[in-house]
Amino acid sequence: MxxxxxxxxxxxxxxxxxxxxxxxxxxxxxxxxxxxxxxxxxxxxxxxxxxxxxxxxxxxxxxxxxxxxxxxxxxxxxxxxxxxxxxxxxxxxxxxxxxxxxxxxxxxxxxxxxxxxxxxxxxxxLLPGAKAGPHELVVVQHNVSDENTDPVGTARALADAGPDLIALQELVSQELQAYEKTLAPDYPYHAVRGTVGLWSKHPLTDPRPLDIKPQGLAGPWSRGLRTVVHTPRGEIAAYVAHLPSVRIRVSGLASSWRDESADLLGKAIAAEQLKTVILLGDLNGTVDDRGLAPLTSRMNVAERGFAFSFPADFPLARIDQVMACSATVAHIGTLPATGSDHLPVAARIALTSVR
Incomplete structure (x- = not known):
């Protein structure tokens, strides 16, 4: 109980x-x-x-x-x-x-x-590029750096890759002669405007500067070039450009000048009369960067290859670009380091008949 x-x-x-x-x-x-x-x-x-x-x-x-x-x-x-x-x-x-x-x-x-x-x-x-075709141009794009202490060695390294075209940025007057003299035997044609230049195995005509300077930038500033390359497949408009630098700050990415310059360059390419256009340059942005949309919306980018080019010691991004209109950038890759803080990039561009 x-x-x-x-x-x-x-x-x-x-x-x-x-x-x-x-x-x-x-x-x-x-x-x-x-x-x-x-x-x-x-x-x-x-x-x-x-x-x-x-x-x-x-x-x-x-x-x-x-x-x-x-x-x-x-x-x-x-x-x-x-x-x-x-x-x-x-x-x-x-x-x-x-x-x-x-x-x-x-x-x-x-x-x-x-x-x-x-x-x-x-x-x-990541996929391997297709085999080189009979109608391809090989081009090299390189920001050689205005602090490069070995311009002769840099020029020789680029020439040894055997490209048809070599585009350079940050050409300073005291080193320009070294590049001209070293590249002359293999590249008899060249055009330089401001701090950018193009060396070619094929004849160049009508070189002229491009006005891509942002309004807020004071002082002399010439970083754009347009010329015509007379290739065996016909005439090609070649653009060489160096867009303003960007900076990563506590407040974010400072890129307004770069974006403005990209817009000016995009408008110049949109107004181009020739069908086939090649752009080579240090654009200070990747192809995914929306700040380069005035260019990437009009031009083809590389189909194969990452080719991270900057900084040379530990590349994190490809800001050196090769783009094309009415042509295909079949593959892009990097070349060995030079005396620059950028790695050179080399690309194969597949051409159709452009006559």
């Missing part, structure tokens, strides 16, 4: 259970030994431990797939993301490592999203 004390204890216990929220009781049971509390806690941990990597995987996929939707103000953050977009692949590798370490199916399945996005955007650049 149940004693009065036992009945009283049972009543108090019932009232306590009714007063305590159910979530608190579950929390307490998970932390008390026995009755399966530890096993239940372990199951819960296994089920949730991959959620954080999974969330980051989804966010990374969103940035890759919708990077154009990231606003460019304040601080041109969208353009900053565009510049380093391929490097989001490293985030994918880190998340893969976390998923494997935690043995989380959730994280690994979610990782398929950024892998698919990165593959769609960049995997084509």
């Amino acid at each position: 149940e004693s009065q004390v036992e009945r009283s204890y049972s009543g108090v216990t019932s009232r306590v259970k009714a007063a305590v929220p159910r979530w608190a009781l579950r929390w307490a049971r998970q932390r008390l030994p026995g009755e399966g509390g530890e096993a239940e806690a372990r199951r819960r941990w296994v089920g949730t431990r991959g959620r954080v990597p999974a969330v980051f995987a989804v966010l990374t996929a969103g940035l890759l797939a919708f990077h154009r939707s990231v606003p460019n103000s304040p601080g041109r953050l969208g353009s900053l993301l565009d510049v380093f977009l391929p490097w989001l692949g490293l985030v994918v590798l880190v998340l893969l490592g976390l998923g494997l370490l935690r043995r989380s199916a959730t994280a690994l399945v979610a990782l398929l999203l950024p892998v698919a996005a990165w593959t769609y955007l960049f995997s084509g650049l």
Whole structure:
């Protein structure tokens, strides 16, 4: 027969259970030994431990797939993301490592999203280029640096690659003669305007400067050249340009002058009378950078090759570009380092008949 004390204890216990929220009781049971509390806690941990990597995987996929939707103000953050977009692949590798370490199916399945996005955007650049065709121009683009202490060695290295055209930027007057003399035997035709120049195995005509100077830039500034190259396949308009530098600051990406200059260059190319156009230049931006949209919206970019060119010691981005209209940039790659802070880039351009 149940004693009065036992009945009283049972009543108090019932009232306590009714007063305590159910979530608190579950929390307490998970932390008390026995009755399966530890096993239940372990199951819960296994089920949730991959959620954080999974969330980051989804966010990374969103940035890759919708990077154009990231606003460019304040601080041109969208353009900053565009510049380093391929490097989001490293985030994918880190998340893969976390998923494997935690043995989380959730994280690994979610990782398929950024892998698919990165593959769609960049995997084509990793494929080998097609074999060189009979109607191709080989071109080299190089910012030789105004602090280059070995212009002769730089010129020889570029000539040894055997291109049809060599475009140079940051040509300073005291070193110009060294480039002209060294390149003359293999490149009898050349044109220089301001600090940019083009050397060619084929005749050049009608060289003239391009006005791509931003309005807010004071002092002398001539960084654009347009000339006609008479190739065996016909006449080609060749543009050589060096757009203003950009700076990464606490406030974001400072690129307004670069963007303005790119717009002026894009308008000049849009007004070009010749069908086939080649642009070679240090554009201080990648082909994904929306600041170069006035150019990339009108011209073909490289189909194969990453060719990160800057900085030379640890290349993070390709800001030295080769683009074309009515021609295909079949492949782009880098050449060995010179005395510049940029790596030279070499590209194969497939031409149709341009006569």
